[in-house]
Amino acid sequence: MKIKTLFIAPYPGLKELALTLAKEQQSLDITVVQGDLQEAIPIAKQYEKEDYDIIISRGGTAQLLRQHTLLPVIEIKVSGYDILRILTLVKDYHTNLRIIGFTNICQGFVSVSNLLGVHIPYTIIHDQKEVAEAVRQAKAEGAQTIIGDTITCKTAEANGLQSILITSGKESVIEAFEQAKQTYQAMKNAAKQVKLYKQLLQKTKIPIAIYNENGTIQFASSSFQKILAFTKNDSDESSIYAYFPFLDNAYKQLCQEIEPVEIQYAYAINDEWVQLRQGYLKTDQNENQYYLRFSEKDDNQEEYSLSVTAIQPIMTSFSQIVGNSHPIQTVIHQGKKAAMHDEPVALYGEKGTGKKTLAGIIHCESKQKDEFLLLVRILADYREIIDHLKSILAHSEKGTCVLQGVEHLRLEHQDDVAQLIHEAKTRTIFLFEDSPINLLRQKKLSTHIFKQFKQNQIRLPSLKEYMEDLDEYVRKFIAQYNVKYGKQIVGVHEEALRWLYSRNWKDNLQELSHVIEQAIQVANHEYISKEDLNNIFKNIDDYHQPGYSFIDLNKPLAEIEKDIIWKVLQEEEMNQTKAAKRLGINRSTLWRKLK
Incomplete structure (x- = not known):
């Protein structure tokens, strides 16, 4: 019988990496979810009720989970490979860098950086509570970019600094899987009441959710979950305010004042307009409860002429x-x-x-x-x-x-x-x-x-007015999408970089960001190559030729479909919304077909 393992990833890229590597584990039945620090606690408690045996997480999240769960928690360590990749990425940065981390992290960076001849100042902390002061001190000393774990990066950004997350590579994740096998233990049964509510809500066709004064979602129908991706694998937020912040504060008071009248909103989800209705529920316990439901879409497009976000x-x-x-x-x-x-x-x-x-x-x-x-x-x-x-x-x-x-x-x-x-x-x-x-x-x-x-x-x-900064933006986007997709790309080959400089960026930074994001997804090596860009645009040299639309009909149907989607994206200057509209699909379907 396989070991039921819960993998809680503090950031999106680690989640994607774990999902990929989990397929190779024959003795582990792995569920991968995303959650950072306090967000991970309710996730762990939920799965604790579903007969899970062990939890794998990273850094401060792993340490926090040990205080709130009976399940054994395996911590993913930062390996020398992880350190080497980060140092390779930042060695050509033109901003003042500072590493903030525990002793083992900083010592590892010092050892590897000395070998590479890359010298980066560092601050050693002994408790997560020291992070805020360490970041403020680093900023006061002129640091512009902070390298650290998830909480360190969030703290840096809250203080107006740039940040680079120390990501975990496959070597570290595989090592954690091996350690999980050695420390395997069985735990509690699933909560029958939660399962009952889940079954009931799954049968409800009306997209509706009930939430309390704090925004905590009490109930959500399966159709509501599908629309907003409120699933255990796709979302770590239990608060409806994370998705609709405008429902909080003054809106709650207004909702109570006009009860039983509903408040209506026109809102865009995945570029599709939907109508939302918010109402107030008075309970026996005098607790403020609210509901949010999706009503039928009106064919009158004039009704949806305002978007509030x-x-x-x-x-x-x-x-x-x-x-x-x-x-x-x-x-x-x-x-x-x-x-x-x-x-x-x-x-x-x-x-x-x-x-x-x-x-x-x-x-x-x-x-x-x-x-x-x-x-x-x-x-x-x-x-x-x-x-x-x-x-x-x-x-x-x-x-x-x-x-x-x-x-x-x-x-x-x-x-x-x-x-x-x-x-x-x-x-x-x-x-x-x-x-x-x-x-x-x-x-x-x-x-x-x-x-x-x-x-x-x-x-x-426009981007063409400050092309001398393009290299800096490319590095920024690489660091950003490495975290999102669990990659360890460290740069761009010279030939590919020349093409990036020569391109007419009609959608400016937005288009550059999209191109780097797609290149990160298709790249299989440490550097983005022209071949990787070819995989995006099919043929860079021919792409700008009038009427170029070569499709290889000898490929399998799924590959032909993917080629067609890429071609339409190219013609629409990588505008996902326009491409999806031309193809008669939504954006989520478009990217699912490209995976």
Whole structure:
């Protein structure tokens, strides 16, 4: 009988690596989930009830689990291979680096770095509680990028620094599997009540979830789980606020005040519009319970002309922006000035230049940083948009509203928006692809709105204007997607890098990020090669030739289908949404077929 093993990965890339290696283990029945530190505790407790025998995790998560579970916990160690890969990746970095970790980690890095001639300052900690102070001290001493474990990287990012996670390679994971076999023990039976609820909810066809005041999901139908990927393998979040942050705070109070009337929202999930209805449930225990359900999609597209998203910024500090070129430094300088006041600001630039990212940084560097950050996208001109926007601004105390697409409204409707913004307590950041002055001349922008940000405009340059920074961005994306996909790519071959420099990046950083992400997925060696890029674009040299669409019909059907999808992606400049629409599928199906 196989050993039932729970593998809790603190970061996505380790999860993907474990899933791959688990297939090779004949004596282990391995379930792989993602969870970091406190997130891992409820996961471990759940599987403890399902006859699992042993847990494998890493670093601080493994240490924490030992305090909260009766199951034996195997810790994945950081190997010399792991250290060597990280050092190879960062040896050409042009930023000040600092390693923060326990004695065994730092000593390992010192030993290997001395062999390579790479000297990186380090700080030894003896307890996770020392991480915050170590990061603050490193920042004070001029460190810009922190190398460490998951909690160290999160702490670094919270302090406005860049971070590189020390990832675990296959050697370390295989060693943990072997140790698990040696320390195998049997544990408890599964909880019958949980199974009963699960069976009941799986039979419920209506997508609905019930959650409490804290946002903890009490029940979720199987159809609800399918829509939002609330499954044990795909999600580690038990709070509905992690998926719909706008349901928290003022929205909860509003929901109670209008009960039994439901609050409706138009929301985009996987680029498909759905209608959400939120209601309030009064229980016998006087506990506040809420429900969220999906209603039938209306064929009237005008109803879905507004998108409201609560943003969790991927960057929180100007110091996290990569690049030393004059255009980038100009943006940083102007952004810092914008963060010092609460007046409306306009950010404009081509698609993919980072307008939303900059808006998030301005918010996080301003005095509004602890308040709401909402992205409101206007997709079409429809009178109800004004009413929706009025409700959003009225129920958001302070905070920042990032408004995109206001130019799609008629001028009289734009004047209404200008009045709402003037009366609101929230700070507004406008996003445009075209310059506001051009929109004004074309009579696509109201003079009242233009006057609100006339003195506060920031133009984001296209990637071709700061190509000298491209190498830095490539390294940043490699580090980012190594973590996501469990890879240990350390750079780009010169021939492939030359092609990256020669490409016309129509979607700018967004497109570069997509290309590096796909290259990371297909690369089988330590460096991204031109052959890896060929696997993405099929033939780089022929790709730009008019009418090129070679498909090898001698391949199996699944491979032909994959070639067709890649070709459509190329023609749509790697825009996943447009490609999926052309093919008549959604984005999740598109990427599933490419795996």
